[in-house]
Amino acid sequence: MKGFGNYSKEIMRHFTDPKFVGEIKNPDGVGEIGNMKCGDVLRISLKVKNDKISNIKFKTFGCVAAIASSDVLCELAKGKTIEEAKKISNAEIIKELKGMPSIKEHCSVLGAGALKKAIKNYEEKGNSNS
Numbered sequence: 001m002k003g004f005g006n007y008s009k010e011i012m013r014h015f016t017d018p019k020f021v022g023e024i025k026n027p028d029g030v031g032e033i034g035n036m037k038c039g040d041v042l043r044i045s046l047k048v049k050n051d052k053i054s055n056i057k058f059k060t061f062g063c064v065a066a067i068a069s070s071d072v073l074c075e076l077a078k079g080k081t082i083e084e085a086k087k088i089s090n091a092e093i094i095k096e097l098k099g100m101p102s103i104k105e106h107c108s109v110l111g112a113g114a115l116k117k118a119i120k121n122y123e124e125k126g127n128s129n130s
């Protein structure tokens, strides 16, 4: 199957069948971020257990690129330690999606930003073991 329009097959797979959509009840950390360009809003909630991200979900009012990159971000982040998760970069997300039309790159940066905010929120709550 070929990609849809300018989107890669990977992007369409994550867009049509995202695995991490939703919201976690009583999350340990929440991060919300938006961009003005296409009005994407992304909210990430996560659970932390033994310093690892045990569960992570996202909710978005976003475009195809925002949904696909958020789903990949969750896939990458789940099971990682807080320190590892902090290092997840936009480039990594795009690589995982086999490329992103450059006009849509601003959408893919949402995920990494929201995750950083959620982690910060978690750390500010004082749940951190450190």
Ligand SMILES: [Zn+2]
Residues within 6 Å of the ligand: 038, 039, 040, 062, 063, 064, 065, 066, 106, 107
């Ligand atoms: Zn967008």
